[in-house]
Amino acid sequence: MDFIEDRQMKILLLTALLTSITACTTVPQKQASCNLHNTNLTDLFTQAESNLQYTYCQYAFDDYQQQLMSKAKGEPGMANRKLFTHFYETAVNQSVISKLDAKKTLTRYFSPRFSDLLTKHQANCGLSKEQDKFFSSMQIAMQNKREGLIEILGDTQSYNQAAALYDDFIFVLAVTFDTCRS
């Protein structure tokens, strides 16, 4: 009886040991393979795009975006636009995000346009009920453009264009909303 108990105990201990070893070896390995190693900007993009090919790394897409943006801010230049375009193209090809989402993000950060926020199914007066909400989202979009156009691309000209368009657009809408209410 004692012998059986001793044997069962050994098996249990062995199973527990094996389970913990497997846990310690597999999980960190997977995480490590999805992590981006701190290197130069172009390599970081290459790593991120390569990792997106693996389904188990696709959960890290948002992190990749953040890391790439943060790294790119340290090396601003127009070449970054091409790197980001390619990164989002890869994400679309790997079905991580939709093409529409990719376009929205690229427009939001790297274009002087605000089309990602706008609808073509509602007249301007229809927007007047949500005026405050819409103007706040325009303000946030302007902050995103500062990040994308100035901090990442160093493209002051496009940022000024965005600022001028923002100014004109908000002004015409505000005057129009007054007319809608009268």
Next chain:
Amino acid sequence: MKQLTRQEVRHVALSIILFFSISVAQAVPRIDLKPAFSHLQSVNEEARLLEPKIIPLLESYYRQKELYKQSQCEGRLDQGCLDIKQAATNSYMKFLNMVRDQLDKIEPALKQAINSMQPEMRKIGYSMTPLQLHDQLGSAKTASNQSITSEIRKRRTENIGLIKSMKKLAATTKGKGNAHDKQAITLAEYYDSSKTMLSLITEINTNISSQLPFFQTGFTEIFNDDVLSRVDDMRSFVLGDEQESPIPIPEPNLEEDDFNQWIL
């Protein structure tokens, strides 16, 4: 011939409605600025007449004030000092009357301009989508549009007073008709400026109505601080403060790569 069921009829009707709504939503309305321009031109003509008449009167007031100070008239009641006060009062009263008479002519033209712009503003509100408006405002700027927009932008950032506002507004409308492609912003600017000017006219008229009886009853303290600040306010209302330089409009970035396929 097969009879259509009620459901089929409903589907056909809904499709037709949907088709027309999409067509209406996608057609950018044509904004007619010509009626507003012609009213604003007559506003400009009246404003042009006002400025040369009132500037000498204000100058005369300030000259009398300086003379009063140089002659050390403060607290004295001799005839020379009283004459200076009377001359200043006359100049200022003439100024107030002149402004009031001219505003009586300007106000109806301005109201007509606003009335003619209202249906056009409603087109932007009800027949144009935010995306269409955005695209029109963001479209490539031509040289002539840049000068109009720069004028408008300048006006938005400074107090140039009633007369200069009216003249600039009319000057930017001159000969432009519907030729340029930024009708929405031009209309919104003219509409908003015209409404601001109308409020300014009401304010000036109220100010004049409260001041005139004061001087007509023989009030002689024309150089006290209260009157001086009223004169300065009136001057600022009508003629404006000093002008600032215009804000430059950036040129569009013409560099192109495959990025353009990736934006909305």
